[in-house]
Amino acid sequence: MSSGKILVAQGGGPTAVINQSLAGIVLEARRFRDVRLVYGARHGVRGIVDEDFVDLTRETSHNLEAVAATPGAALGSTRDKPDLAYCQEIFKVLRAHGIEHFFYIGGNDSADTVRIVSEQAAAAGYPLRAVHVPKTIDNDLVGNDHTPGFPSAARFVAQSFAGANLDNAALPGVYIGVVMGRHAGFLTAASALGKKFPDDGPHLIYVPERPFVIERFLADVKSTYERLGRCVVAVSEGVHDGSGTPILAQLAKSAEHDAHGNVQLSGTGALADLLCEEIKGKLGIKRVRGDTFGYLQRSFIGCVSDVDQREAREVGEKAVQFAFWGDCDGSVAIRRTGFYSADFVLQRLQDVAGRTRTMEDEFIAPSGTDVTDAFRLYLRPLLGSGMPDAFRLRMAPVAKAAGGGCD
C-alpha cells in the first residue's frame, strides 16, 4: 500500500509552459485514489534538501489552471546540479517524509538527478518511483522529437526576427540578434521561421553545430550587404571556433562560470557588441546594431505556442500515469506520430541523463548559414496557431518628373 504522498519540483531555467507540466502532474495525481497528498518543493532540489515543501493538495483546481498559463517556474527553480552526496540528502528527506513518488521537471541535468536518486532508493530497497518530466528551451534532450518550452521560445525568436527584419528593411544596415543555446542551435535556427519573402532576413544563421570563423562571418555579411543593401543575422550565444573555444570567451576579460563550470553566455550583451565592432571596423559599414534576446526569449509573458502548452500539460499527466501504472522509473519523452500529432513514451533515465542532443545534419543547409526545408517542416507545427504574418506594399514605381512624368 502506497503512502499516498507524492512530490513534484522544477529545475533549471524556467520556460513559458513549465507550469503546465506542474499542473498536469498535480491535477492528474489527484484523480488517483491512492494519492493523498501532493507536495511541491520550492526551488527544485534545493527545496528538497532544505525540506522547503508546500502542500499543493490545498490549491484550487481553478488557481492551478491559472498558474499553468503563467510563464516561469511557479515553485521556484535552482541551478544546483546534485552530486552523489547531494542526492543522498534528497533521498534521506524523501524517506523521512514517506514520499513514494517523485516527479522532477527539468533538462538533462535534472534527469541525471532523478537517475541517481532512483538508484539510491533501489539500493536501499525503498519503494520510490521517480520520473523525470522533460523541459528545456534548448530542445537538447535526446530521444525527444522536441522538448516542452522550446516551441514557445522558438515562437518568440521567429516573431522577433520577423519584426527585426521589417525594422531593418525600413532603416537598412546590419542587424545581429544573439539567441540562447550553448551547444544546440535549434532556437537560433527558429529565426528562419520569421522569413516570408525570399529577400527577408535572417539572411545568415550561425549555430554552434558548425565552427564559427570570424573571417568567413565577415565575408558572409559583406556579400549579403552588397547584394541587398542590408543584412539580418541570427547568432547562437554558444558559437565557438574549430577548437571549441566560445567566440565570447575569446574576448571576455572576466568570464563568469556557473556551478557546472560553464562560462556565462546569457545576461550579457558582449557577443553582439563584439560582432558589431568587427563589422564596423573591418567592413566599414556604418549602421550596425546588435541585440541580445537574453531572458526575454524564455520569460516573455505574451508569446506562447498552444501546441507547446498542450504538450507540456500532457507530459505531466503522462508522468503520473507511467508512475502509477508502469513498473519502472524513467523520463517522459515526446515522439512525433503525424503532421502534426505527438505521443508520449517513457525512456530509461540513463538514456537521457546528462546527454545533449544537437541539431541533426539534415536540418542545417550545406552553406552552414541557413536551415533546410526539413527543419522548416519540423518546426512550423510546433509554433502553434495564430502566428502573425507580415505583408508588403506592391510598390508600383512612379516616373521621375524630370524624365517626363507618368501622367
Next chain:
Amino acid sequence: MSSGKILVAQGGGPTAVINQSLAGIVLEARRFRDVRLVYGARHGVRGIVDEDFVDLTRETSHNLEAVAATPGAALGSTRDKPDLAYCQEIFKVLRAHGIEHFFYIGGNDSADTVRIVSEQAAAAGYPLRAVHVPKTIDNDLVGNDHTPGFPSAARFVAQSFAGANLDNAALPGVYIGVVMGRHAGFLTAASALGKKFPDDGPHLIYVPERPFVIERFLADVKSTYERLGRCVVAVSEGVHDGSGTPILAQLAKSAEHDAHGNVQLSGTGALADLLCEEIKGKLGIKRVRGDTFGYLQRSFIGCVSDVDQREAREVGEKAVQFAFWGDCDGSVAIRRTGFYSADFVLQRLQDVAGRTRTMEDEFIAPSGTDVTDAFRLYLRPLLGSGMPDAFRLRMAPVAKAAGGGCD
C-alpha cells in the same frame, strides 16, 4: 482646382502601428473625389529628394489592410534630419510633380521638416497643404496625450517585465532590463504595468527625468536585495548624471554619434553590462543578469495594442480630413476625452516641431525610482485588451519531518 496628387512618407524609427497611419491616409484620401493619385516616398524625405516614389493608388484596399497590421515602416524610413537646403530640395520635387498635399508620419524631427517645407511653399506662393502625423514609441511629442506607437511598445515592455519578474522569482538574483528612451522615461516607466503582487518587480525604475547617481543606484539595489532576496530593475538607456552626461557615455570608449550629433544608445548592450559589473563588483551579489530590450521593443511582430492600432489609423484619417476640410497646415494630436476615449485636433507645427516632452512630475514617485498611481491610470487603458495575467501558487507550507510532521 487641386492637382489631385498627394504624397505620404514615413520618418524616424518604425513602430508596430505606423503602417496603420499610412493605411489611414491612403484609404481616407481615396474617398475624396479631389484625390486622383496617392504617391508614397520610399525611405522618408530621402525618397522625396531622390524622387523615389511609388503609386499607392494601385494598392488594393485588401493589401493595405494587411500592411496596416504589419509592424515596421512599409514605405521605408530614414534618419535624415533635413536642414533648410534639404527642405528646399523637397519643395522643388513636390512642385515638379504638382503635389499639393504632403503627409509626413514621424516624430518631432519630422514635424520640423514639415514646418520648414510648409514655410517654403508659403513663401513661394505654392498651394501646398502639409500635415504632420504623430508617431514615436518615446511618447515625447508635446501637445499629445500620448503618441501612436508608444502604447504597443509599452505593452511589450510591461509584458517583458511581467515575465522577467517571474523568471527572477524562480531563479533569484538581480535582473536589469534596459529600455529605449533618450530623454523621456515613459517607455521605461511602462515596466511598472508588469507588476501585479506587491513584491513583484520591477522594484526599481530609473528614468532620464531624474539624475542617475551610481552610488544611490547601488544602495537601492542592495536594500531591495536584502529585503526580498532578489531585485528587478528597469533602466532607461538615456539615464545621465546631474550634469547631463549619459551614464553610458561615461564608460564608452568609442561612442557612435548619429546625424543629429547624439551618442548611439540603442543597439548595444554596454549600459546593462556596465551596471551588472558594478553590482557584482561592489555589492558582491553573484547572480546578476542584464538584458537590453533593443529593437525588439519597437519591432516585435506579436505584441500590439488594439487601442494603439485604432488611434494610429485615426490620426492618418484625420490628417486627410484636416488637410482637405481645414485651412491651415499643422500636426495631428491626440487628446484624451474620457476613461478611456480620445479625440484628435490639429496643432500648429511650431508648437510640436523639434520640441521634446518628458514625463510630468505627477507621474514620478517622490523616491525617483517608481511611478505614481496617476501614471498607472494614464497608461493602463492604452495597453489595450487581452493583456496576459500572472498567477501564483498559494504556497501552503508543510512542516519539516524532523519537526514532527504535518500528518
